[in-house]
Amino acid sequence: MLRFIIRRLIVIVPMVLIVVSLTWGLIKLAPGNFYTGEKRIPKAIEKNIREKYGLDCQGGPCPWYVQYGKMMGGVLRGDFGMSLTYPSQSVNQILLRTLPVSATLGILAYLLALIVGLITGTTAALKQNSKWDYASMAFAMLGISIPNFVLGPLLVLLFSLTLFWLPPALWGGGSPLNIVLPVLTLSAIYMAYIARLTRSGMLEVLRSDYVRTARAKGLSERQVIFKHVLRGGIMPVVSFSGPALAFLIAGTVVVERVFALPGLGNYFINANLARDEPLIIGIVAFISIAVLVFNLLVDIAYAYIDPRIRY
Amino acid sequence: MQVSNSKPVLILRSIQFRLCVCVIALALFAAACSNTDKNEPFFGKTNPPTNHVLHYVTGSEVESLDPQVGTGQPDTRIYMALYEGLVEYGPKTTLPIPGVAEKWEHNKDWSEFVFHLRHDARWSNGDPITADDFVYSLQRGFSPEFAARAAYLGYYIKYAEAFNEKAVFVRDPNPDPQTGEYIYVLEKDVNSEAGNSETATERAPEGEDVSLDTKFHQFMHAPSRLILPGDEKDRAKAIDNDPKLKAAVAGKEFVPVEAKDIGVEPVNPYTLRITLSQPAPFFLKLLAHQFFRAVPKKAIEQYGTAWTQPDHIICSGAFKLKEWKPYDRVVVERNPYYWDKTEYWKESPTGQKVEQLVYYPVQDSSTVMNLYKAGEIDAFLNHTVPKAWLDMILQKKDYMDAPENAIDYFDFNCKKPPMTDPRVRKAFNLAIDKESFVKWRKITKLAPTFVPEGLFPGYPTPKAELFNPEKARQLLAEAGYRDSQGNYDPSKFPVAEVEVTYNPDGANGEISEWLQAQWKQNLKLTIPLKSLEFRTFLVSRPKGEYKGIARDGWVGDYMDPYTYLGLFSSGSGDNATQWTDPKYDQLLDEANRISDPQQRYEALAKAEAYLLDQQPFILLDIPKVNWMKKPYVKGMYPNPGTLHAWKFVYIETDPAHWDQSTPDMTEEIGLADWQKDQQTAKR
Numbered sequence: 001m002l003r004f005i006i007r008r009l010i011v012i013v014p015m016v017l018i019v020v021s022l023t024w025g026l027i028k029l030a031p032g033n034f035y036t037g038e039k040r041i042p043k044a045i046e047k048n049i050r051e052k053y054g055l056d057c058q059g060g061p062c063p064w065y066v067q068y069g070k071m072m073g074g075v076l077r078g079d080f081g082m083s084l085t086y087p088s089q090s091v092n093q094i095l096l097r098t099l100p101v102s103a104t105l106g107i108l109a110y111l112l113a114l115i116v117g118l119i120t121g122t123t124a125a126l127k128q129n130s131k132w133d134y135a136s137m138a139f140a141m142l143g144i145s146i147p148n149f150v151l152g153p154l155l156v157l158l159f160s161l162t163l164f165w166l167p168p169a170l171w172g173g174g175s176p177l178n179i180v181l182p183v184l185t186l187s188a189i190y191m192a193y194i195a196r197l198t199r200s201g202m203l204e205v206l207r208s209d210y211v212r213t214a215r216a217k218g219l220s221e222r223q224v225i226f227k228h229v230l231r232g233g234i235m236p237v238v239s240f241s242g243p244a245l246a247f248l249i250a251g252t253v254v255v256e257r258v259f260a261l262p263g264l265g266n267y268f269i270n271a272n273l274a275r276d277e278p279l280i281i282g283i284v285a286f287i288s289i290a291v292l293v294f295n296l297l298v299d300i301a302y303a304y305i306d307p308r309i310r311y
Numbered sequence: 312m313q314v315s316n317s318k319p320v321l322i323l324r325s326i327q328f329r330l331c332v333c334v335i336a337l338a339l340f341a342a343a344c345s346n347t348d349k350n351e352p353f354f355g356k357t358n359p360p361t362n363h364v365l366h367y368v369t370g371s372e373v374e375s376l377d378p379q380v381g382t383g384q385p386d387t388r389i390y391m392a393l394y395e396g397l398v399e400y401g402p403k404t405t406l407p408i409p410g411v412a413e414k415w416e417h418n419k420d421w422s423e424f425v426f427h428l429r430h431d432a433r434w435s436n437g438d439p440i441t442a443d444d445f446v447y448s449l450q451r452g453f454s455p456e457f458a459a460r461a462a463y464l465g466y467y468i469k470y471a472e473a474f475n476e477k478a479v480f481v482r483d484p485n486p487d488p489q490t491g492e493y494i495y496v497l498e499k500d501v502n503s504e505a506g507n508s509e510t511a512t513e514r515a516p517e518g519e520d521v522s523l524d525t526k527f528h529q530f531m532h533a534p535s536r537l538i539l540p541g542d543e544k545d546r547a548k549a550i551d552n553d554p555k556l557k558a559a560v561a562g563k564e565f566v567p568v569e570a571k572d573i574g575v576e577p578v579n580p581y582t583l584r585i586t587l588s589q590p591a592p593f594f595l596k597l598l599a600h601q602f603f604r605a606v607p608k609k610a611i612e613q614y615g616t617a618w619t620q621p622d623h624i625i626c627s628g629a630f631k632l633k634e635w636k637p638y639d640r641v642v643v644e645r646n647p648y649y650w651d652k653t654e655y656w657k658e659s660p661t662g663q664k665v666e667q668l669v670y671y672p673v674q675d676s677s678t679v680m681n682l683y684k685a686g687e688i689d690a691f692l693n694h695t696v697p698k699a700w701l702d703m704i705l706q707k708k709d710y711m712d713a714p715e716n717a718i719d720y721f722d723f724n725c726k727k728p729p730m731t732d733p734r735v736r737k738a739f740n741l742a743i744d745k746e747s748f749v750k751w752r753k754i755t756k757l758a759p760t761f762v763p764e765g766l767f768p769g770y771p772t773p774k775a776e777l778f779n780p781e782k783a784r785q786l787l788a789e790a791g792y793r794d795s796q797g798n799y800d801p802s803k804f805p806v807a808e809v810e811v812t813y814n815p816d817g818a819n820g821e822i823s824e825w826l827q828a829q830w831k832q833n834l835k836l837t838i839p840l841k842s843l844e845f846r847t848f849l850v851s852r853p854k855g856e857y858k859g860i861a862r863d864g865w866v867g868d869y870m871d872p873y874t875y876l877g878l879f880s881s882g883s884g885d886n887a888t889q890w891t892d893p894k895y896d897q898l899l900d901e902a903n904r905i906s907d908p909q910q911r912y913e914a915l916a917k918a919e920a921y922l923l924d925q926q927p928f929i930l931l932d933i934p935k936v937n938w939m940k941k942p943y944v945k946g947m948y949p950n951p952g953t954l955h956a957w958k959f960v961y962i963e964t965d966p967a968h969w970d971q972s973t974p975d976m977t978e979e980i981g982l983a984d985w986q987k988d989q990q991t992a993k994r
Binding site: 260 | 371672
């Protein structure tokens with residue numbers, strides 16, 4: 001087990017470097033750069049800025065391999081440099097500041113999705129083809145098919161502009177009232193997925209031999225469900241959770257935009273639109289690390305939940 | 312488990328039924344809301360705040376709280392609370408009103424300005440703001456190491472460009488035996504044309520303390536020194552290509568242009584003299600820009616880039632920083648040391664002082680509208696009301712309806728046929744019904760000329776023909792697109808050589824389609840459309856890498872027609888039409904040498920008439936500001952730049968005194984004493 005974890009951790013490094021290199025290549029291929037604007041700035045000022053960021057080699061932009069080398073050196077040292085769009089802030093500062101916001105939203109949304117999704121999914125599976133089952137699956141279908149840029153404004157219309165219960169947007173220093181609507185919006189689709197995954201996973205397990213064995217042993221229904229069925233039934237949910245959580249924590253572009261929240265997602269869009277290379281690289285590196293780490297966590301979780309899996 | 316077929320269907324039906332009910336209920340809700348909306352004079356909650364705090368959405372996140380770093384309009388609006396320059400943007404016109412400088416003079420040809428600083432101007436730590444602070448701020452702004460993006464705005468200041476570009480002077484290594492001073496190679500020694508302009512610049516205006524003819528002042532008015540590139544390779548290239556220059560610099564040494572060489576001089580602690588390298592009557596209007604505002608030497612030297620943190624910052628404006636949470640909010644509160652103690656909120660007995668301002672960065676316009684409707688914010692930035700909301704919002708009394716310091720237009724590529732022919736350019740322009748265009752757009756104003764009409768009082772806008780399809784066809788026939796009888800023949804026109812290139816942001820797509828329809832209708836030509844991603848477009852457009860026609864727009868940098876007309880001078884880097892004309896350059900130069908403002912405007916208008924006759928563009932419209940403020944927010948105006956001098960803003964608690972429409976914009980505020988001074992000075 002330990003060897004497995006160490007091996008996986010070592011693999012993360014080259015994976016992140018590959019992702020970062022590809023991203024860097026794409027940024028270079030994209031036309032225009034940070035200096036391109038509606039109003040052009042004089043060449044001399046562009047040169048001054050390049051020099052300030054150490055990107056000037058003898059009067060011109062550095063050749064690509066020097067730029068790549070400098071960028072990689074920074075990534076390996078864990079220092080992504082200063083943002084171009086926000087010149088008084090380093091990329092690391094921005095990551096450290098925005099991460100708690102995105103993480104709060106992401107984790108809360110995921111917990112909510114997990115609780116509601118598991119309960120509805122389990123109920124639906126245990127009472128298959130009942131009123132409950134159909135109702136919860138219809139609800140799940142709705143959650144999957146309404147995109148969050150529609151759901152968000154709908155919730156705002158109802159709770160903020162008609163009932164005046166909750167603020168329509170803004171972070172408000174992370175006040176609970178401000179978090180409610182974004183978390184609801186964000187969790188809807190995950191809730192729906194988890195409900196469906198739980199239901200199908202449980203249905204499969206309910207018919208399996210070991211559940212019959214458990215029942216035959218004379219275990220109480222409660223013990224059968226919680227100890228055997230649920231444990232096997234939530235495997236699909238676990239594998240879904242890894243990437244889902246990683247992406248939730250790494251910023252939720254649409255919801256952050258609609259509710260004007262100071263999370264990673266907002267910076268990510270703006271960095272891309274502005275061709276802010278250090279910031280894009282920093283965020284991409286962070287997201288890829290998050291995805292890889294969460295995948296690893298999922299694999300470890302497998303081993304604990306499913307006794308058949310050994311590493 | 313066996314289940315009968317009929318049962319789930321029934322249940323499903325009932326679920327669908329319930330869903331339908333929900334959806335209908337929601338729709339009814341929405342309808343009900345918008346219905347009540349329609350009857351109310353103002354949009355959403357309209358309760359004046361009781362805690363002396365105003366909330367404002369300023370657009371995207373500030374790039375930095377350092378006014379010499381951030382370049383965007385959202386940033387400017389925050390800088391206007393925190394920092395003050397020599398002059399400030401007037402709340403109604405955005406023309407300069409006194410800031411730290413209480414009055415100023417200029418010499419006859421507008422190449423030198425003397426500013427008299429008020430003695431009671433203070434930083435937020437209580438220290439006085441002096442001429443040295445402005446010298447420091449400008450030297451910092453132009454220093455190449457600081458690499459300010461906006462530094463080019465101040466290139467009019469003598470040797471500022473050379474300093475910013477790391478250029479060098481050329482000096483004789485042997486000092487003059489008589490005076491013991493170094494001798495520099497002068498511009499006129501090498502370039503005789505530059506020598507002419509030298510005689511034109513005059514010494515400082517006459518006054519009591521300005522008569523001080525300091526050594527620095529003499530240096531500023533000595534003939535201009537020769538400036539060569541600081542980069543060795545570039546310099547060698549320049550010298551090798553010019554034998555005259557080579558001879559002049561032979562055996563000389565190169566010394567870098569330094570911060571102390573730029574034309575900014577503290578004559579005494581409260582007098583600042585700025586010398587320009589050329590006559591620039593519009594310079595004063597440029598000076599309100601954030602780049603020229605006072606920044607605190609003390610904090611910057613102590614904390615480096617971290618000086619803008621709330622614990623470190625020292626402000627020069629009417630407000631100081633209280634809290635800064637990036638992408639969340641910027642909170643500012645009154646600066647107790649600020650010089651202007653006028654209680655503007657007492658203009659009304661029920662007026663209330665604004666103690667704190669909270670700025671939010673919100674980019675999604677529907678979100679901004681929601682916040683405004685819910686009463687979470689009191690006003691927001693320009694260009695925000697989405698098109699879908701306009702019909703309802705235009706009825707509201709808190710909608711701000713005024714033109715902007717900007718213009719929307721399309722470039723003709725004057726270097727590529729068929730657009731090389733001015734007759735073709737004119738024909739394409741005359742074939743567009745701009746009046747109906749403006750009616751369709753709703754949030755814009757007709758633009759018959761390139762300098763927005765009515766924006767600069769006293770500017771005699773030249774006449775321009777708007778719409779004449781008959782004449783357009785005739786012009787095309789004259790240009791050679793005719794049949795044997797001499798009638799216009801659309802099939803002769805090389806449609807394949809022309810396309811409308813645009814970036815698909817905002818309404819650009821719709822607008823381009825509209826143009827296409829007009830030409831199809833009036834010229835029988837189907838011009839293809841081509842959409843390009845924004846940055847891609849921005850790279851190819853200025854190089855003229857487009858066929859025929861490209862979308863463009865211009866926002867004035869300062870409140871003077873020259874910010875528009877200078878765009879087409881041959882030195883401009885933003886002219887995507889590729890049209891240049893020495894005659895036009897000359898007309899502009901002549902105009903800028905005229906000292907009488909009115910005569911200068913007339914000369915500029917002459918240049919514009921020439922430009923319009925050449926027609927390197929299709930003028931579309933002047934955008935309107937398109938923002939809202941709650942009726943209880945007073946002292947805030949829809950000025951052409953959407954730049955608010957926050958000290959004038961107050962809260963009106965009595966609904967009887969609320970704004971019932973766009974507020975009166977005729978008489979500028981903040982000028983009272985100054986105007987008196989200027990008038991007595993004139994006499």
